[in-house]
Amino acid sequence: MAAIQMRITFQFISDNDPEQIFDSVSEALFDQEAASETLLDADVTSSLSENTISLSIVGIGETIEAASENASSAIRAAIHKSGGATPGWDETVEIARHKAVFKFLEQTAVLA
Structure with a gap:
């Protein structure tokens, strides 16, 4: 087993x-964590004055790739569940949301 x-x-x-x-x-990411045995330690932080949101979660899988996919899928699903869209998720750095645009700032992957 691997975790990231x-x-x-x-x-x-x-x-x-x-x-x-x-x-x-936040609610959408925590719901993803609660519904899956391959996700844990979800966290959401923000700087509302800077209009930034950080979504964090640990993914678990048979391989590091599977663990990474579980974490990435949970974050993406949370955005979708909250009404956002993720066109070109793997290719672009922008995520569109109905009446909001999320601009990618940082991605951190840490082996657990």
Whole structure:
């Protein structure tokens, strides 16, 4: 078994209340963690004054690639569940959200 912690930080521009966006994405990521045995230690932080949100979760899998895929999929699913879209997730650095745009800032992968 392998485990990897993935943290991805996004900057968003939105007419929506930043706290509402934070709450929605947080709830969605924690729901992903609760529903899976291959995810743990979800965390969401933000700087509302800078319009940034960081999503972090540990993925577990048979290989490091599988663990990374589990973590990445959970973060992506949380964005989708909260109403966001992730066109070109693997190829681009921007994630669009209805009435909000998330700009990729940082991705950190740490072996657990």
